[in-house]
Each structure stands twice: as C-alpha cells, then as structure tokens.
Amino acid sequence: MNKRYTTLGMAVSVSILVAGCASTPQNNQMVDEAKAAYEEIRTDPNIARSGDRQLRSARDELARAESLVKDGASTAEIEHAAYLASRHAQIASEQGERAELQEQITSAEERRKELQLQMRSSEAQTAQQEAQTAQQEAAELRRQMEAMQAEQTDRGMVLTLGDVLFDLNQAELKSAGEATVGRLADFMAEYEDRRVRVEGYTDSTGEESYNQSLSKRRAEAVQDALTDRGVDRSRIEVQGFGEQYPVATNDTAGGRQQNRRVEIVISDADGNIKTR
Amino acid sequence: MNKHTSMLGAAGIAGIAIAIAGCAGSVEPPTGQKQTAESSIQQAVSSDARNFEPILLNQAQNKLADAEELMDVEMTEANYQRASQLLEQASVDAQLAGARADTAKAKQAVNEINRSIESLRQRMNDSQ
Numbered sequence: 191m192n193k194r195y196t197t198l199g200m201a202v203s204v205s206i207l208v209a210g211c212a213s214t215p216q217n218n219q220m221v222d223e224a225k226a227a228y229e230e231i232r233t234d235p236n237i238a239r240s241g242d243r244q245l246r247s248a249r250d251e252l253a254r255a256e257s258l259v260k261d262g263a264s265t266a267e268i269e270h271a272a273y274l275a276s277r278h279a280q281i282a283s284e285q286g287e288r289a290e291l292q293e294q295i296t297s298a299e300e301r302r303k304e305l306q307l308q309m310r311s312s313e314a315q316t317a318q319q320e321a322q323t324a325q326q327e328a329a330e331l332r333r334q335m336e337a338m339q340a341e342q343t344d345r346g347m348v349l350t351l352g353d354v355l356f357d358l359n360q361a362e363l364k365s366a367g368e369a370t371v372g373r374l375a376d377f378m379a380e381y382e383d384r385r386v387r388v389e390g391y392t393d394s395t396g397e398e399s400y401n402q403s404l405s406k407r408r409a410e411a412v413q414d415a416l417t418d419r420g421v422d423r424s425r426i427e428v429q430g431f432g433e434q435y436p437v438a439t440n441d442t443a444g445g446r447q448q449n450r451r452v453e454i455v456i457s458d459a460d461g462n463i464k465t466r
Numbered sequence: 467m468n469k470h471t472s473m474l475g476a477a478g479i480a481g482i483a484i485a486i487a488g489c490a491g492s493v494e495p496p497t498g499q500k501q502t503a504e505s506s507i508q509q510a511v512s513s514d515a516r517n518f519e520p521i522l523l524n525q526a527q528n529k530l531a532d533a534e535e536l537m538d539v540e541m542t543e544a545n546y547q548r549a550s551q552l553l554e555q556a557s558v559d560a561q562l563a564g565a566r567a568d569t570a571k572a573k574q575a576v577n578e579i580n581r582s583i584e585s586l587r588q589r590m591n592d593s594q
Contacts, residue, residue: 244561270551277558284565291572298579305586309593316593 218265220272221255227279228252237286244282251275331381335456338373345455345464349374351412353450361407363415371412374454375419385457387427388412389466393446394433406430408452427463435466493543496533499553503530506557510564518567522559529556 228248231237237245255271340349355367363371378384390405409428417423438445457463507526515523533552536545 266551270555273555274558277555277562281558281562281565284562284569288565288569288572291569291576294576295572295579298576298583302579302583302586305583305590309586309590312590312593 216259218255218259218268218272220269220276221252221259224248224252224255224272224275224279227276227283231279231283231286234283234286236290237282239286240289241282241285244278244285248275248278248282251278334373334377334380338370338377340454340456345466346458347456349454349456351452351454353447356408356411356450356452359404361404361411363411367412368415371415372419375416375421378416378421378425381459383457383459383461385425385427385461385463386416387429387455387457387463388416389453389455390428390430390432391435391437391449391451391453392432393449394436394440395446398433402430402432404430405432412452412454425461431466493541493546495537495541495546496550496553499550499557500530500533500537503533503553503556503560506560506564510560510567513564513567514571515560515563515567518570519563522563522566526556526559526563529553529559 228245231241231245232249251271252275255268255275258268258271335347338349340347342348349370351363351367351370355364355370356362357364374386378386388409390407390409392401392405394401406428407430409430413423413426413428416426433449436445436449437451438448440446440449455463503526507523507530510519510523510526529552533549533556536549536552539545
C-alpha cells in the first residue's frame with residue numbers, strides 16, 4: 191500500500207511537471223458515472239448508517255480516479271479506479287436498502303405478534319361466549335321441557351298425556367290436552383331439529399285388536415293436533431302399542447287409568463329417537 | 467500534444483515504478499488481494515448469491531481465475547498489476563453479488579411476513 195502511494199506521489203509530481211505544457215485533461219465517462227452514483231447516495235441516511243464503510247471506499251476510489259484523470263494516467267488505470275468506486279457505491283446502496291428492509295421486517299414482526307395476541311384473546315372470548323350460550327340454551331331447553339312436564343327417561347325426554355285428556359274410548363283430545371300439545375308445538379317450532387314419536391297405550395280391558403286400534407287413533411289425534419299447529423308431519427312418528435308396556439297394574443281402576451295414556455318421546459338434538 | 471504528454475507521463479511513471487521495483491529487489495505477487503477476492507467470493511456464496519446473483523458471482527469467479535492464470539504465467543510487474551486489478555474487481559463484484567442476494571432475501575422475508583399478517587387479519591375478520 192505504502193509503495194503504491196509513494197509511486198503515486200512521485201507520479202503526481204512528475205505529471206504536474208509534464209502537465210505544465212498540457213491542456214486540461216479529458217473527462218472519462220466511467221469516472222463521471224461513478225461520481226454520479228456516489229453523489230446520488232452520499233446523503234442517504236440509511237446508507238450513512240449501514241453502508242458507511244463502502245461509501246467511504248467509493249469516495250476514496252472516486253478521488254483516486256479523478257486524480258488519475260488529472261495526472262493523465264492510463265485509461266485502464268483510471269477506469270479500474272472508477273470501476274471500484276462504482277461498485278463500492280452500489281454495495282453501499284444495497285446495504286442501505288437492506289437496512290431499511292430489516293426495519294420493515296422488525297416492525298412487521300411486532301405487528302404480527304400483536305395480531306396473534308389479539309386473535310388468541312378474541313378466540314378465547316368467543317369460546318367463552320359460545321360456552322355461555324350453550325349453557326343458556328341447555329337451561330332454556332330444560333325449562334321448556336319442565337313446563338311441558340316432560341320426564342327424562344332412558345329413551346330420552348318423554349311427555350305423557352294422561353287418559354283424562356281423552357274422552358272415554360274416544361280419540362278426541364280434550365281442550366286441556368290441546369293446551370299441552372300447543373306447548374309441544376311451540377317447543378318443536380323453536381327446536382327445528384327435534385322430532386317426536388307419539389305412542390298410544392291402553393289398559394287390558396276389552397279386545398286386544400280394539401285396544402290396538404284405539405291406541406293408534408289416539409296417537410294420530412295428537413299428530414293431527416301438532417300438524418294443525420304447523421309442525422311438519424315428517425317430524426312426527428306415530429305408533430299404537432295397545433295393551434303392551436303397561437306402567438301400572440291392570441287390576442285396579444287407578445292402575446288401568448295410568449296405563450291408558452299417550453307418550454310423546456322427544457328426539458335428541460340430531461333427531462334420533464330410541465325405539466322400544 | 468495531449469497524446470505526447472500522456473506518453474511522456476506514462477514513461478515517467480513507468481520509469482519511477484521500475485526504479486522502485488528495483489529498490490524492492492523483486493516483484494511482489496498480489497497475494498493479499500487474492501485472499502480478499504477469495505473470501506469475498508466465499509461470503510457471496512454463503513449469502514446464496516449462486517441462487518440470486520449467478521451472473522455477477524460468475525464474473526467475480528472468472529476474474530479470480532484469470533488473475534491466478536496471470537500470476538502463474540510470468541512474474542512480471544505488468545502481469546502482477548493486471549492480476550491485482552482483476553482481483554480487486556473480483557472482490558467488489560463478489561461483495562455486490564452477496565449484498566444483492568442479501569437484499570433479495572430481505573425482500574422475500576418482508577413479503578412473507580406481510581402475507582402472514584394479511585392471512586391473520588382475514589381470519590380475524592372471518593371469525594367476527
């Protein structure tokens with residue numbers, strides 16, 4: 191390095207002597223380009239911060255190129271210095287750009303982290319709300335079932351319409367029975383996925399076939415009452431069991447009355463009903 | 467007149483250079499520049515310039531190879547000077563290739579993170 195500077199120094203002094211009788215040196219296009227490249231980025235704060243070393247190298251090489259021009263050095267030598275100056279300026283400019291990108295990355299990462307936190311808390315909130323809503327809905331369902339006096343059995347919720355809601359040996363519902371069916375219709379309007387199976391039963395008095403048919407007709411009467419209130423027929427199954435499945439003894443009047451009944455089995459939330 | 471002057475100047479410089487080279491005793495090969503060029507190329511490669519700036523990296527590698535050849539051929543001042551220039555250029559070419567590769571990677575990273583922010587936003591909007 192030292193040697194080069196010494197050489198340069200001597201070359202300068204010699205060329206000054208020579209230049210005494212020379213006209214002004216010609217401009218070199220590569221030097222002009224290098225100068226333009228350097229001037230363009232010289233005051234860029236990003237480059238000053240992160241590409242400073244390269245910027246200084248660009249400046250030094252440019253100064254060398256210019257002094258080589260002044261000294262009338264060979265074109266190859268001038269253009270070599272100009273080449274280095276241009277390259278250093280380009281590298282500085284890349285480094286400045288990268289520093290800017292790095293800042294963008296940092297701030298974007300912060301933003302992403304914030305968003306992730308926000309999302310997690312809003313997800314937790316939503317989950318909590320959903321859980322709450324589900325609880326409320328379950329409570330409401332229970333309340334409505336209780337209002338209908340439905341009982342939880344191993345077949346699901348079962349609503350029993352007692353014998354007194356029908357006329358003796360008749361399939362017509364009394365108005366007290368209509369009221370119960372009305373509540374069931376309201377319930378089914380609200381819970382659209384629920385279905386019901388209406389099952390008719392009798393005591394063991396009389397002909398079995400008659401009892402079978404009476405139980406079926408009573409069940410159908412309930413079905414009609416429900417469809418009259420807007421419940422779709424496809425959501426209602428009907429079955430007459432006759433004397434089967436007594437819930438009490440047929441030997442006493444009270445027991446027989448208990449056996450004469452219509453049971454309405456309410457499906458689960460997916461519309462499934464357990465069969466007998 | 468001009469040509470005459472520069473020729474004179476060149477002769478002067480050459481004369482002094484020869485004089486100095488004479489004092490030094492022997493011609494020094496540009497070993498330092500060669501090392502710098504090699505490590506610049508290596509760094510560019512590890513910045514994945516092979517992928518992002520293959521042409522410029524190749525240019526640097528060719529200049530290094532040309533310089534090595536010149537240094538092998540004959541130990542003359544002219545050869546060494548030319549080799550030294552090639553090595554200096556190889557260094558800055560490689561450094562620029564590496565710097566451009568780094569910038570390109572940073573740009574990709576910015577795009578990637580912005581995309582993931584966008585998709586987070588979308589998911590948040592959808593869930594609301």
